[in-house]
Amino acid sequence: MYPLKFENIYFEKIWGGRDLENFRDNLPEGNIGESWDVACHPHGTSVVSNGKFKGIKLDELIKLKGDELLGTQIPKDWFPLLVKLINAKDKLSVQVHPNDKYAKEVEGEMGKTEVWYVVDAFEGANLVVGTKDCTKEEFKKAIESGNFDNLMNKVYVNKGDVYFVKSGLIHAIGEGVIIAEIQQNSDTTYRVYDYNRGRELHIDKALDVVDLNLRGEKSRGLKLEGDGYSKTYYCLCENFALELYDINKSLKECSDIERFYIFTVVDGEGEIIYKDGSEKIKKGDSLMIPAALGSYEIKGNIKLLKSYVPNVYKAQKEIINNVMC
CATH class of the missing domain: 2.60.120.10 (Jelly Rolls)
Structure with a gap:
């Protein structure tokens, strides 16, 4: 075995941009919002780009190499992690992720807890991590009115900042950042508000899983x-x-x-x-x-x-x- 590199899996997003070109030369056309860099999910699976196993998909390599690749204590039936780079030129939706129990029952996959590392921060770079003190009733009224700004815990960020985003925490990646996101291997997101961009919202599910007691704070390390x-x-x-x-x-x-x-x-x-x-x-x-x-x-x-x-x-x-x- 040897250190494995993978082909980048790119996704165009309405909030994406071209900032990954600052250090990559393989971006496709369009506003690229996400690069899945280590992935083994039905929505995208990595392909080895170097060495003896070049061209082999990660799920196939897991079947072939098992413990040698993943380790003796890692289950082989579901790859546990998903590693992304996210480039936000515009703000993402206000959203929340379910925990494992809810996600398995409702979506048939794992929940999503994640951590963000700010790779690059441009002018005005910001994140939303949790809410200011508000009740569930105030939160519901904000959903109905679309008046979220006064409830959101918006923080301005610098290169190298780290934030832990637990399932149940309301959050949003703001404009002007490149984020390295390490997360559970899940693609389940419940949008609460999307700035009238016409995409599907998931209000009922979001209200099921949101935990307004969670607070998002910068990790000191x-x-x-x-x-x-x-x-x-x-x-x-x-x-x-x-x-x-x-x-x-x-x-x-x-x-x-x-x-x-x-x-x-x-x-x-x-x-x-x-x-x-x-x-x-x-x-x-x-x-x-x-x-x-x-x-x-x-x-x-x-x-x-x-x-x-x-x-x-x-x-x-x-x-x-x-x-x-």
């Missing part, structure tokens, strides 16, 4: 300094963990036979070196570290997000041990 790199732990839940590696020389580590990793480059460039070769990586690239890869080294002046499905107890223990060292 826990940063640890190493020799030639720093590592920041941003979120840890049963669905995924997110860490940021800021490397100015190199970092060495080993894969985990129990689980795969996904790296998403959010700035700079470098290379990943493993037993049988190396792979150059740059801003906008995502690659998958198979569970059976073994030792590898990342060199360069580069920032990468590392996402994976954790053993929460083991991950907590690792964080505590690192803090106490």
Whole structure:
């Protein structure tokens, strides 16, 4: 096995733009809103773009390599993560996602909890994360009137900001951002308000799943300094963990036979070196570290997000041990 790259799966959106061209040269025509970079979903499945398995779809490779690819503790019947880059030139709809229980019963797939990392922030870049203090009745009246602005918790953001978006949290990506989004493998979104753009709304389902007690706050993270790199732990839940590696020389580590990793480059460039070769990586690239890869080294002046499905107890223990060292 080796670090896997994938073809980008692009989606045109009415709120999309062309900002991904700042670091990619393969955009199709149109206002591109989403790039699914590691995906194994009925609405889009990644195809390997490098090495021995080039041209093979991710679901086929999972059947072929099983534990070697995903790890011994990751179920093989449903790939757990979806990694995207989102370019918003205009604001997205005000929306909410269901939890696993509701989504399985109503939609036949997983719920959606996600985390956002701001890759680039342009003038006026903003997000909506939760509401200001409001009751369910006030929220219903806002839906009926379309007067949402005074209820939304709108925050202006900078490059490198991180926000955890739990299922049930009202949210919206505002204009002027490129977001790296790591989420549960689900494509279920309930739109509450869409600025009169004529798309379908899902009011009843949204009211079923919204939790107005949830608050969206910027993740502060826990940063640890190493020799030639720093590592920041941003979120840890049963669905995924997110860490940021800021490397100015190199970092060495080993894969985990129990689980795969996904790296998403959010700035700079470098290379990943493993037993049988190396792979150059740059801003906008995502690659998958198979569970059976073994030792590898990342060199360069580069920032990468590392996402994976954790053993929460083991991950907590690792964080505590690192803090106490």
